[in-house]
Amino acid sequence: MSVAHVLGFPRIGSNRELKFAMESFWIKKINEKSLRDIGKEICLINWDAQINSNMDYITVGDFSWYDHVLSTLVLFGAIPTRFKFNPRKINLRKYYIMARGDKNHLAMEMTKWFNTNYHYLVPEWSPDILFKGDATWLFEEIFNAYTKDKKIKVVLLGPLTLLYLGKIKYGLSHKLDLLPKLLISYKNIIRRLKRKDISLIQIEEPILTLELDNLWLDAFKKTYIELGNYYPFLLLTTYFDSINKENFFYLKELPIYGIHIDAVYGNSQLKNFLKFWPINKILSIGIVDGRNIWRSDLKSAFFKLRPFYKKFGNKLWISSSCSCLHVPIDLKYEKFIDSEIKSWLSFTIQKLDEIFIIKEAFFGNFYKIIKYFISSEKIVKSKKKSIRIHNNLVKIAIDKIQKININRNSTFTKRIVIQKKNLNLPNFPITTIGSFPQTSKIRKLRFNYKSGRIGYLEYLKKIKKEIHFVIKKQEEFGLDVLVHGESERNDMVEFFGEQLSGFGFTFNGWVQSYGSRCVKPPFIYGDVYRPKVMTTYLSEFAQSLTKKPVKGMLTGPITMLFWSFVRNDQEKRITALQIALALRKEVRDLEKAGISIIQIDEPALREGLPLKKSKWKEYLKWAIYAFKITFSFVNDKTQIHTHMCYSEFNDILNWIIKMDADVITIETAKSNMKLLNNFNYPNDIGPGIYDIHSPRIPNVKEISNLINKARNFIPDKNLWINPDCGLKTRSWKEISSVLTNIVKSVKNIR
Ligand code: GLN
Numbered sequence: 015m016s017v018a019h020v021l022g023f024p025r026i027g028s029n030r031e032l033k034f035a036m037e038s039f040w041i042k043k044i045n046e047k048s049l050r051d052i053g054k055e056i057c058l059i060n061w062d063a064q065i066n067s068n069m070d071y072i073t074v075g076d077f078s079w080y081d082h083v084l085s086t087l088v089l090f091g092a093i094p095t096r097f098k099f100n101p102r103k104i105n106l107r108k109y110y111i112m113a114r115g116d117k118n119h120l121a122m123e124m125t126k127w128f129n130t131n132y133h134y135l136v137p138e139w140s141p142d143i144l145f146k147g148d149a150t151w152l153f154e155e156i157f158n159a160y161t162k163d164k165k166i167k168v169v170l171l172g173p174l175t176l177l178y179l180g181k182i183k184y185g186l187s188h189k190l191d192l193l194p195k196l197l198i199s200y201k202n203i204i205r206r207l208k209r210k211d212i213s214l215i216q217i218e219e220p221i222l223t224l225e226l227d228n229l230w231l232d233a234f235k236k237t238y239i240e241l242g243n244y245y246p247f248l249l250l251t252t253y254f255d256s257i258n259k260e261n262f263f264y265l266k267e268l269p270i271y272g273i274h275i276d277a278v279y280g281n282s283q284l285k286n287f288l289k290f291w292p293i294n295k296i297l298s299i300g301i302v303d304g305r306n307i308w309r310s311d312l313k314s315a316f317f318k319l320r321p322f323y324k325k326f327g328n329k330l331w332i333s334s335s336c337s338c339l340h341v342p343i344d345l346k347y348e349k350f351i352d353s354e355i356k357s358w359l360s361f362t363i364q365k366l367d368e369i370f371i372i373k374e375a376f377f378g379n380f381y382k383i384i385k386y387f388i389s390s391e392k393i394v395k396s397k398k399k400s401i402r403i404h405n406n407l408v409k410i411a412i413d414k415i416q417k418i419n420i421n422r423n424s425t426f427t428k429r430i431v432i433q434k435k436n437l438n439l440p441n442f443p444i445t446t447i448g449s450f451p452q453t454s455k456i457r458k459l460r461f462n463y464k465s466g467r468i469g470y471l472e473y474l475k476k477i478k479k480e481i482h483f484v485i486k487k488q489e490e491f492g493l494d495v496l497v498h499g500e501s502e503r504n505d506m507v508e509f510f511g512e513q514l515s516g517f518g519f520t521f522n523g524w525v526q527s528y529g530s531r532c533v534k535p536p537f538i539y540g541d542v543y544r545p546k547v548m549t550t551y552l553s554e555f556a557q558s559l560t561k562k563p564v565k566g567m568l569t570g571p572i573t574m575l576f577w578s579f580v581r582n583d584q585e586k587r588i589t590a591l592q593i594a595l596a597l598r599k600e601v602r603d604l605e606k607a608g609i610s611i612i613q614i615d616e617p618a619l620r621e622g623l624p625l626k627k628s629k630w631k632e633y634l635k636w637a638i639y640a641f642k643i644t645f646s647f648v649n650d651k652t653q654i655h656t657h658m659c660y661s662e663f664n665d666i667l668n669w670i671i672k673m674d675a676d677v678i679t680i681e682t683a684k685s686n687m688k689l690l691n692n693f694n695y696p697n698d699i700g701p702g703i704y705d706i707h708s709p710r711i712p713n714v715k716e717i718s719n720l721i722n723k724a725r726n727f728i729p730d731k732n733l734w735i736n737p738d739c740g741l742k743t744r745s746w747k748e749i750s751s752v753l754t755n756i757v758k759s760v761k762n763i764r
């Protein structure tokens with residue numbers, strides 16, 4: 015029998031119930047039992063949704079109290095040893111100490127889950143890990159799932175991916191040294207699952223889509239020969255890209271039940287699978303996009319899968335491309351989206367229906383579902399023509415812009431002389447990254463305005479008052495290049511998206527970013543353009559309050575792109591160019607208004623990197639092209655800044671140089687300036703000297719030490735002094751001390 019299934023369901027709850035429950039547990043407002051009851055309730059609801067949408071299996075084990083990688087570590091007894099917890103007895107209190115730290119422990123490090131915006135906790139490998147785990151949560155979940163009287167599929171993150179994603183802390187020469195012990199732990203759990211009559215394990219090895227070396231590939235082969243012989247019902251699961259060619263051929267020899275592949279982001283692997291995948295093994299194809307919010311084009315899905323149906327018959331299974339963790343839960347909460355645009359969208363619940371419909375088209379009664387194909391076809395057709403999407407003027411402008419010279423008039427050496435004269439800054443200019451504390455007063459002000467409680471003029475008056483306050487404060491501290499503080503911005507992407515055509519917003523479209531933190535990304539549905547100026551009014555106002563330069567603040571095209579759901583009917587490159595063009599107009603207006611320094615933030619540049627390194631160059635080329643479009647025309651005396659954070663930049667340093675910003679401010683405090691070791695940035699640079707994520711206030715001496723460290727790598731004339739990132743999450747009390755200390759140490763050094 016063929017199967018319709020989903021790789022995973024969002025676990026945060028349709029009204030973020032898990033988020034609020036976790037947070038209440040952390041402040042001891044509810045106890046562990048209440049939190050676990052809420053988690054159980056979410057699972058039951060998620061399974062009901064799968065049953066209602068006619069999935070053939072319910073997916074179990076995709077739930078997690080914070081992060082699925084940490085939960086996997088608990089399950090297999092591979093938690094970091096530095097916490098000194100008995101790995102066989104992990105309760106939620108201990109679990110959250112590992113995830114979030116406490117006064118005695120640093121939290122586990124967090125990093126991005128492949129190329130998504132989900133963040134996982136990084137495993138910490140050392141030789142003393144016992145691999146004797148606590149399986150209570152998984153078996154409780156299974157026990158609860160039994161009440162649904164439906165076939166169960168258990169999800170496990172696979173051993174190779176688990177090892178690969180971790181970091182060696184000490185005492186090991188290779189991560190794979192831990193594999194034998196880890197495998198024993200896997201077999202233990204699998205044995206227990208067998209005893210519970212679990213008939214399918216979805217074992218996930220997304221690293222198969224990376225370019226692995228032979229050591230890992232050999233380990234792969236051995237592992238799955240061993241596990242497959244031990245338990246025949248493994249659905250080896252990959253997603254986010256195509257399985258690398260080199261990894262493909264031995265896969266079909268493995269003693270596994272079947273494989274799941276991503277047909278949305280790994281389209282190119284389909285022809286190989288059609289040709290070479292053995293017909294006696296399951297081939298689960300992820301045809302419904304689990305990472306984006308667009309409704310499926312059912313007809314094209316049907317035709318894509320038809321040859322597979324012909325060859326594999328009911329060994330062909332239909333699924334989501336990856337777990338739906340990355341998309342919101344249900345479109346039904348979206349009451350404010352324009353009905354035409356809404357008809358283009360599909361969240362988790364709608365995606366389950368699509369999976370079922372596609373399966374029915376092959377294996378069920380086609381006439382029963384034909385109406386869905388007809389309406390899907392209508393939508394596809396209307397999207398091709400809709401004026402909400404297509405704007406000819408934008409298309410013409412994009413054609414033109416691809417032919418212009420994106421380099422500035424003069425080289426940096428020449429520009430900087432003119433800029434220095436114009437700006438008249440001291441050595442080691444001190445600046446901040448843009449935002450100042452977002453107090454509850456400011457949040458309330460924006461909320462009152464947005465909900466219509468106060469009018470625009472009153473809102474503007476109060477925002478201006480705030481800007482005035484922030485400017486005066488910075489003068490008091492003695493900073494050299496000021497900012498207006500971004501009090502009018504709720505979020506650096508949303509603020510611009512709301513003013514640009516082509517961007518849409520959801521009311522309840524929450525997606526888990528990490529732990530209890532959720533984001534509500536905008537979606538880009540149409541050609542992007544700027545109907546009117548966005549920032550000059552307040553920038554000009556801020557500049558009018560002081561003799562010191564005030565930076566104009568923009569979010570760059572790549573960050574706008576990657577922190578939104580993007581169009582799937584157009585190359586990302588083109589969408590980025592459209593945003594860049596809109597920003598280019600804004601830069602022109604800022605320059606005309608007399609703003610002498612413009613900062614274009616690109617914290618997400620690195621996030622866009624493709625999973626396969628061989629594709630990096632192509633991406634970086636267009637990304638940097640789009641970035642440079644935004645300002646290439648400016649006068650030599652206008653100084654362009656950019657800011658980056660959240661990631662390691664070591665492997666793309668040369669590309670950062672190519673961005674040719676006059677000044678780059680970058681996150682380095684946490685890593686103790688390590689980045690600078692091999693970074694010969696030719697222009698001006700401000701390595702962050704204050705970690706804004708930490709409540710610790712560095713004293714004058716520490717700051718001076720960091721600055722002096724930076725001076726070992728960077729010539730004094732190029733060195734700027736600034737925090738790691740925006741100050742919006744800190745309090746005024748904290749930043750007053752920090753900025754005072756920074757100014758003191760800079761004065762000493764000067
Ligand atoms: N200008 C933004 C701020 O200061 C930059 C934020 C970021 O890099 N994420 O908040």
Ligand code: ZN
Pocket residue numbers: 447617657658659660738739740
């Ligand atoms: Zn930042």
